[in-house]
Amino acid sequence: xxxxxxxxxxxxxxxxxxxxxxxxxxxxxxxxxxxxxxxxxxxxxxxxxxxxxxxxxxxxxxxxxxxxxxxxxxxxxxxxxxxxxxxxxxxxxxxxxxxxxxxxxxxxxxxxxxxxxxxxxxxxxxxxxxxxxxxxxxxxxxxxxxxxxxxxxxxxxxxxxxxxxxxxxxxxxxxxxxxxxxxxxxxxxxxxxxxxxxxxxxxxxxxxxxxxxxxxxxxxxxxxxxxxxxxxxxxxxxxxxxxxxxxxxxxxxxxxxxxxxxxxxxxxxxxxxxxxxxxxxxxxxxxxxxxxxxxxxxxxxxxxxxxxxxxxxxxxxxxxxxxxxxxxxxxxxxxxxxxxxxxxxxxxxxxxxxxxxxxxxxxxxxxxxxxxxxxxxxxxxxxxxxxxxxxxxxxxxxxxxxxxxxxxxxxxxxxxxxxxxxxxxxxxxxxxxxxxxxxxxxxxxxxxxxxxxxxxxxxxxxxxxxxxxxxxxxxxxxxxxxxxxxxxxxxxxxxxxxxxxxxxxxxxxxxxxxxxxxxxxxxxxxxxxxxxxxxxxxxxxxxxxxxxxxxxxxxxxxxxxxxxxxxxxxxxxxxxxxxxxxxxxxxxxxxxxxxxxxxxxxxxxxxxxxxxxxxxxxxxxxxxxxxxxxxxxxxxxxxxxxxxxxxxxxxxxxxxxxxxxxxxxxxxxxxxxxxxxxxxxxxxxxxxxxxxxxxxxxxxxxxxxxxxxxxxxxxxxxxxxxxxxxxxxxxxxxxxxxxxxxxxxxxxxxxxxxxxxxxxxxxxxxxxxxxxxxxxxxxxxxxxxxxxxxxxxxxxxxxxxxxxxxxxxxxxxxxxxxxxxxxxxxxxxxxxxxxxxxxxxxxxxxxxxxxxxxxxxxxxxxxxxxxxxxxxxxxxxxxxxxxxxxxxxxxxxxxxxxxxxxxxxxxxxxxxxxxxxxxxxxxxxxxxxxxxxxxxxxxxxxxxxxxxxxxxxxxxxxxxxxxxxxxxxxxxxxxxxxxxx
Numbered sequence: 001x002x003x004x005x006x007x008x009x010x011x012x013x014x015x016x017x018x019x020x021x022x023x024x025x026x027x028x029x030x031x032x033x034x035x036x037x038x039x040x041x042x043x044x045x046x047x048x049x050x051x052x053x054x055x056x057x058x059x060x061x062x063x064x065x066x067x068x069x070x071x072x073x074x075x076x077x078x079x080x081x082x083x084x085x086x087x088x089x090x091x092x093x094x095x096x097x098x099x100x101x102x103x104x105x106x107x108x109x110x111x112x113x114x115x116x117x118x119x120x121x122x123x124x125x126x127x128x129x130x131x132x133x134x135x136x137x138x139x140x141x142x143x144x145x146x147x148x149x150x151x152x153x154x155x156x157x158x159x160x161x162x163x164x165x166x167x168x169x170x171x172x173x174x175x176x177x178x179x180x181x182x183x184x185x186x187x188x189x190x191x192x193x194x195x196x197x198x199x200x201x202x203x204x205x206x207x208x209x210x211x212x213x214x215x216x217x218x219x220x221x222x223x224x225x226x227x228x229x230x231x232x233x234x235x236x237x238x239x240x241x242x243x244x245x246x247x248x249x250x251x252x253x254x255x256x257x258x259x260x261x262x263x264x265x266x267x268x269x270x271x272x273x274x275x276x277x278x279x280x281x282x283x284x285x286x287x288x289x290x291x292x293x294x295x296x297x298x299x300x301x302x303x304x305x306x307x308x309x310x311x312x313x314x315x316x317x318x319x320x321x322x323x324x325x326x327x328x329x330x331x332x333x334x335x336x337x338x339x340x341x342x343x344x345x346x347x348x349x350x351x352x353x354x355x356x357x358x359x360x361x362x363x364x365x366x367x368x369x370x371x372x373x374x375x376x377x378x379x380x381x382x383x384x385x386x387x388x389x390x391x392x393x394x395x396x397x398x399x400x401x402x403x404x405x406x407x408x409x410x411x412x413x414x415x416x417x418x419x420x421x422x423x424x425x426x427x428x429x430x431x432x433x434x435x436x437x438x439x440x441x442x443x444x445x446x447x448x449x450x451x452x453x454x455x456x457x458x459x460x461x462x463x464x465x466x467x468x469x470x471x472x473x474x475x476x477x478x479x480x481x482x483x484x485x486x487x488x489x490x491x492x493x494x495x496x497x498x499x500x501x502x503x504x505x506x507x508x509x510x511x512x513x514x515x516x517x518x519x520x521x522x523x524x525x526x527x528x529x530x531x532x533x534x535x536x537x538x539x540x541x542x543x544x545x546x547x548x549x550x551x552x553x554x555x556x557x558x559x560x561x562x563x564x565x566x567x568x569x570x571x572x573x574x575x576x577x578x579x580x581x582x583x584x585x586x587x588x589x590x591x592x593x594x595x596x597x598x599x600x601x602x603x604x605x606x607x608x609x610x611x612x613x614x615x616x617x618x619x620x621x622x623x624x625x626x627x628x629x630x631x632x633x634x635x636x637x638x639x640x641x642x643x644x645x646x647x648x649x650x651x652x653x654x655x656x657x658x659x660x661x662x663x664x665x666x667x668x669x670x671x672x673x674x675x676x677x678x679x680x681x682x683x684x685x686x687x688x689x690x691x692x693x694x695x696x697x698x699x700x701x702x703x704x705x706x707x708x709x710x711x712x713x714x715x716x717x718x719x720x721x722x723x724x725x726x727x728x729x730x731x732x733x734x735x736x737x738x739x740x741x742x743x744x745x746x747x748x749x750x751x752x753x754x755x756x757x758x759x760x761x762x763x764x765x766x767x768x769x770x771x772x773x774x775x776x777x778x779x780x781x782x783x784x785x786x787x788x789x790x791x792x793x794x795x796x797x798x799x800x801x802x803x804x805x806x807x808x809x810x811x812x813x814x815x816x817x818x819x820x821x822x823x824x825x826x827x828x829x830x831x832x833x834x835x836x837x838x839x840x841x842x843x844x845x846x847x848x849x850x851x852x853x854x855x856x857x858x859x860x861x862x863x864x865x866x867x868x869x870x871x872x873x874x875x876x877x878x879x880x881x882x883x884x885x886x887x888x889x890x891x892x893x894x895x896x897x898x899x900x901x902x903x904x905x906x907x908x909x910x911x912x913x914x915x916x917x918x919x920x921x922x923x924x925x926x927x928x929x930x931x932x933x934x935x936x937x938x939x940x941x942x943x944x945x946x947x948x949x950x951x952x953x954x955x956x957x958x959x960x961x962x963x964x965x966x967x968x969x970x971x972x973x974x975x976x977x978x979x980x981x
Contacts (some may be wrong), residue, residue, distance in 0.1 A: 007118045026271075028700040030304035036069040040060050043303025044088025044130075045291035048096060051632045053293060055307060056085035057099055064307075065665040067695070070939045072108075077115050080377035087130035088289075089138065094828060099127035099140050105150065107138070118577065120155040122148045128169045129209075133191075134178015141170035145184060147196075147300040163189070163196030170793045173209035173217050179230075181217045183207035187928035188219060188228055195880070197878040200228055208252040209260075220249030220262050223274050232236035238277045249946030253290035262509045263287025269300055269310070282308045290434075295625060295670045304621060309669065315557065317590075318617035323357030324350055330374035330596040333415075334381045338604045343371045349384060349394075363392060363399035368913060373596040375416035375424075383424060385413030385596075390427060390625035391437075404437050409520060415597030417457035419465060427454030429596065433481065434467055434475075439777055449484045457598055458499035460507055468496030468509065475521075489524050500541040500549075502562075508549070510538030512594075516551065518569045526567035532568075532575035534558055539592035540600035542608045544621035550581075551612040552592035553598065557617055559624075577588040579716050581619070581676050589614060611723040630721040631675060633713045638662050638727070653702070655737070666713035682708040704733035718791070779844075800824055831981040841896040849882040849923070852889050853916055856896050860914050867904040868897065881916075882978065891952040892925070892976065893961070897954040898945050899927045899972050907931025907970060922958075931963040949974075 018050045031037050044056030052063040054072075058082050062069040079102040087099040087305040095109045103118040103125070119125045122140070129141035137151040146168050164170055166185025173181045181190040189198040208220035216229035223242070227235040240262060241247050248265040255261060259721030260272040261280075269280045269287045284305025291299045293338070300308040305806025319327035326344035334340050340352040341360075347370030349360040349619045362369040369392075373385040381395030389406040391413055402422075423721045426439040434445040434454055447469075454475075458467035465477040466485075475482045489509065498510035509517035513537040515528030528536045535553035542550050558578040567573035581587065593599070593611040599608035608619040629733055639661040640646040645651075653660065677691040683705050683826050691697065712724035735741055804824060809817035840846055840855055857873045864871040883890075896914070903909050909931030917924040946962060949972070958976035 010508050025313055026310050027276070027315075028281050028283070028854050029309045030306050031064075031069075031309075032283075032285050035306075037131060037306050038069065038071060040306045041303050042289055043086050045289050045299045045301050045307075046088050046090035047291065047472070048090050049094050050634060051102075051294070052634075052973070053291075053667070053669065054090065054096060055089060055300070055301070056088040056289075058084050061085055061088075061098060065667040066669045066675075067665070073096070074106055074108065074117055075113050077107055078571070078779045079117055086127040086762075087140070089130040089132060091136075091138065095120070097130060097132075097138055101126055102112040105109070105140060105148070114153070115343045116150055116155050122155055123155045129172045131172045131174045131180070133174050133180045139172050139174075139180060141172040141182070142167045145170050145915050147182070149173065153391055158196070159818050162194070163198070168205050171207055171209050173211055174328050175211045175217055176213060176215060177496055181209055182892075183209050183219065188217075190230065199230060200234065206248060208249045208413075210252045210254055210260075213258060218252055218254055218260050220252040223247035223263060225249075225252070225260055225277070237274070238272045240264065240272070240277050241267060250286065250288050251290050253292070255292045256296065257260070258805050261290050261298060263290055263300060269308075271822070281309075293669050293750045295627065296667075296671050311625075313621075313624045314620055315587060316618045317615040317619075318618055319586060320355070322355070322616075323352075324616065325357075325359045328613055329616055330591060330593065331373075331375075331598055332611055332616065333375045333598050334380065334603050334927075335376040335382055338379060340601065340603065341374045341376075342611070343374050343384075347371045347387070348904070350375065357822060360394070363828055371418050372413055373598070375418055375598055378418055378422050383416050383418070385416050385426065387412045391416070391424075392572075398821055404442065412454050412919065414455050414595070415457055417597065419459050420463065425457060425465065427457065429453055431734075443480075445480075445482050446483070447482055448474065449473060449486075451475070455595060456496055456499040456510075456599070458501045458507065458876075460501035461503055461505045464503070466499055466507055468499050470495050472510070472511075476878075485519075488519060488522065489517060497537075497543050498599060500543070502543065504566075508541050510541050510551070510553075512537050512539075513586045514540070516565070518565070520569075525578065527565065527568055532577060532579065533560075534578055537593035542601075542602045542610075544608060544619070544624075546621050546624065546626060547626075548621070550608055550610070550619060550621070551570050551578075552672050554591055556587075556590040557610060557612075557619070559590070559621075559714065561718060573620070574815070577674060577676060577716060577718070579671050581617075587617075587919050588619065588882045620790060625670045626717065627670075628713045628717045628719055630712075630717070630719050633664060633677075633711055633721050633725040635709075635711065635725045636663045636665055644899055647727055647729060649728055650699050653729060655704055655732050655734045657701065657731075657867055659698055660702060661696060661702050661710055662711075662727070663696050664711045664723075665695050666715075668715055671716055671734070675713055676715075676719070677713050679709065679711040682710070688712075697819060702731045704731050706730050749891045758870055792965070800828055842887070846889065847883055847885060849879045849884050849918070850882050852892060856893055857914065859893070859897065860900055860912070863900055863922045864883055864904070864912055868912040870902060871914045872911065874913065875918065876918055882923075885979075888956055888976070888979075891956055892974070895949045895974060896925065897926060898949050900947050903927075903929045903931060903970070907933075909969065920978075921976040925976075926971065928969060928971040930969045933966050935964075935966050 015103045032040050033956035039057035039059035042055055043057045043058065046054045047056060055062045055064055061072045061074065067432055080098055083099040085098050086101060089097040091097060095107050096906040098106050100694055103122045104115040105122055116122055123142040123144060123146045125142040125144035127140050128143050131139050135138060135151050145164055145166055145168060147158045147164060151559065158164055164184060168185045171183040182189055182191065182196050186202050188200040188202065188207065196746040204221035204222050209217045212218050212227050216227055218225065223240040225237045227237065237260060237437055241869035249262050249264040250265050253261045262272060264271045264287060266285050268285045269282045270277045270282050270395040271724055282300050282302055284302035284306060286303040288303050293299065298310040300310060318324060325348045326346055328345040330345055331343045332340065333685055337880050341351045344350065347620055349362060349371050350357050351360050369389055370387040371384050372387055375383050377383050377393060377395065379395065381393055386392060389403060392411040393400040402931060403811040407692060411427040411433060413426050414429050417425045419425065426435045428435060436443045438443065451469045451473040452471040454467045454469050458466045460466065467475040472486065472495055474485045474488065474489055474496065476485050492868050494514040495512040496509055500508040502508065506518050511517060513536055515526060515533050516538050518525045527533055531945060533909040535555040537554040538551050540552040544550055547563065548557045548561050549565060550557065558580045560576050560578045564576040565571065568576055591613045593613055599611065603609060606622055608621065635642050639656050640653060641659055666675050673693065676693060677695065678688045680688050681699065684707065707729055709727045710724055712721045714720045807817045807821050807824065811967045853875045860873065861871050903912055907929050909929035912929050913928045915926040950960045953974060953976065956972065956976055957965050964970040
């Protein structure tokens with residue numbers, strides 16, 4: 001059916017209206033080369049099933065996860081090196097198709113790539129459209145007016161012979177039923193029966209097509225937008241720019257809400273619906289590609305302005321352009337009719353109606369009235385606090401002649417608050433002053449403590465009134481008096497800038513320098529940067545009715561889930577995850593104003609109003625996308641020692657690796673900064689490791705074993721992805737960690753242990769034999785000594801016998817006989833002593849410390865008694881059971897004997913003291929006398945005796961110390977360390 005212009009061009013004319021700018025309704029965020037985009041001309045946009053946004057540019061193909069772009073290298077056989085891309089298509093089977101300059105068409109999927117070129121029959125002209133038909137065929141429209149098709153791997157080309165006559169480019173689209181449509185040289189039709197059949201004719205030569213959800217296709221023709229349905233009449237939608245010739249549609253697209261978006265060659269982007277067309281701001285006036293992601297964001301690719309994300313604006317900053325007399329405000333409120341009122345920094349009063357602000361004249365023009373704060377009076381009017389004229393009331397456009405004030409010179413009003421009972425409360429600049437106006441009566445409440453200005457007020461769920469001061473005092477009204485509750489809050493009070501009472505009975509406090517506080521059920525909790533807040537100067541706190549609190553502070557405006565705040569305050573969580581509004585809506589350098597009350601407004605229509613230093617921030621929480629489902633998690637690549645490796649299930653890594661890195665992501669485009677991750681490497685980590693926003697983790701030299709790497713993500717809703725992504729792999733062992741090496745090493749160790757035990761046994765046996773041999777040799781030696789003694793005894797007895805004979809011979813001479821008898825007697829006694837000493841020394845039964853001390857003491861007493869010298873012995877009564885060898889006993893005895901001999905012979909002493917001290921380390925013997933002493937050891941026989949004593953002790957490893965002073969006696973200290981076992 002061919003239709004001319006008559007009959008529907010007129011209906012289009014009836015739809016002409018004003019094209020309105022939509023800058024206040026839509027927020028724009030840009031990604032350009034500086035943010036990682038490959039090139040600022042974006043020719044195609046598509047989202048794949050796994051969640052990536054694929055971006056085609058004149059410098060190649062990239063995938064985008066909301067945070068970073070990653071170049072995707074096309075096969076080397078791609079014409080032109082796969083750089084200059086003109087169109088992009090995400091097919092239903094998950095394959096990605098790209099059309100390139102020079103006739104190239106690439107179907108790309110993980111592990112599979114198809115490349116089609118001019119050699120297979122494609123046109124070498126510039127591609128202008130790329131679509132998938134209902135039968136799975138991929139169609140390409142070209143600037144030379146021809147079309148190409150790839151079906152089941154076979155390429156076909158269609159020209160004028162198949163109905164594509166004319167010189168203009170061939171635009172293609174596929175409707176909701178899978179029917180292929182074309183537009184070319186003022187003709188619009190369908191592909192049917194192996195040819196292109198024209199159904200409609202239009203005057204415009206350049207047309208753009210897109211599928212219409214209601215059926216048929218949308219057509220962008222110059223500045224007109226209309227829908228065509230096979231067998232029906234054209235349905236006009238709107239005009240882009242009425243009465244402005246030269247508008248040329250470059251791309252057209254219908255979003256999921258049914259709105260039609262049109263990108264033009266020189267006039268930017270338009271959103272069209274039944275209400276008309278609205279211009280939407282973009283970074284460049286030429287828009288060449290459009291798409292919508294799964295989260296509802298609209299993406300516009302421009303010819304030089306980069307990648308543009310467009311979505312409903314959440315935060316709008318109003319200033320003088322909106323009619324405010326000054327952008328910086330002190331106070332804001334709403335009256336009972338929903339009108340918003342504001343007081344500027346310079347004391348002017350303004351009112352907002354239907355999106356525009358107007359200044360409201362103060363009473364008595366020229367009187368110098370300066371407004372400081374404003375609050376609704378509950379009856380359609382407002383109370384206005386002033387600096388020097390008390391509180392005024394404006395109702396029905398008229399100022400009341402009655403002024404509320406205390407004293408002849410009223411104090412400046414810093415805060416106003418109307419409680420649920422309709423009572424007006426005012427915070428005065430007079431320190432600690434709170435005034436109440438109720439039923440025409442005024443009452444002044446003084447603070448129970450020295451407090452500064454009251455500048456925040458709230459009424460909690462139980463109806464109790466709370467007041468916050470500029471020096472950190474928290475006051476509560478109890479009966480007709482103020483009670484100081486500061487001790488229940490911070491240990492060191494900080495200025496209170498805002499108060500908010502929530503329905504759960506909690507009171508939230510915004511501090512200057514201490515973050516956010518919560519007082520609930522008598523328990524106080526504080527949240528600051530260490531708990532995740534981006535700011536510890538909180539000037540305003542408001543609920544949004546959707547489960548979040550919005551906070552305004554020195555570092556801007558942000559929102560936090562109330563459940564997260566409560567979890568941290570109750571100790572169930574450690575950190576919150578705020579979402580900054582600046583990044584969300586392209587706003588920068590926002591800083592909240594403070595000092596007057598009310599300092600923010602929760603409007604009846606759900607909008608939130610925050611006075612900022614640079615304007616009035618108006619938040620529309622209803623426009624915030626709230627998706628409780630967590631984002632999908634993907635493992636992008638694995639690097640081993642810095643080199644990417646293909647990691648399939650059960651992959652095996654070399655044991656010689658030094659570092660394993662895993663890069664992962666979770667595509668998210670509405671608030672990508674709110675995505676948080678946690679990961680766990682089973683076999684190494686004991687539990688989940690919180691990674692925050694980090695999208696990479698590294699492990700240094702993993703030991704041999706089997707591992708499973710798991711990663712999960714959550715967005716601002718705080719719900720973690722239950723399945724996440726998982727990668728299983730193994731780390732091969734070194735050869736010495738293998739089972740066969742361990743088995744061999746175990747066997748070898750066992751054999752070595754047996755050999756060692758056998759060797760040790762033989763060694764102990766040999767040692768025992770050596771010990772027995774030594775003992776036998778010792779016994780033999782002792783026997784020999786005994787034998788020698790016996791022989792000496794025989795000689796001595798012979799001498800005694802001879803002396804006896806001499807005595808008999810000289811009986812005639814009594815003197816000679818007496819001399820021989822005395823000699824004989826002395827020789828016999830000496831012989832007996834020597835024999836006794838020798839036998840004692842060599843007798844093994846005497847090898848103990850007790851025998852040594854007993855024998856030595858007995859000898860000393862007997863020896864000194866003969867010499868008429870008194871002897872005192874101080875030995876332990878029960879000496880420890882220590883073994884003392886025959887050699888040691890012999891030397892120690894001879895040393896003591898030599899000392900006693902020297903005392904008797906040289907010291908002229910009357911008393912000798914012999915002491916013994918036994919410790920764990922040594923035996924100490926001390927011989928001291930009260931003789932004449934000496935200053936220098938003599939060089940005679942006495943000196944030889946002293947040297948012998950030192951030599952004997954040295955031979956035993958001991959020491960001999962001689963102390964003497966003339967006239968003070970002599971002290972000999974002997975020390976013999978116990979031999980080591």
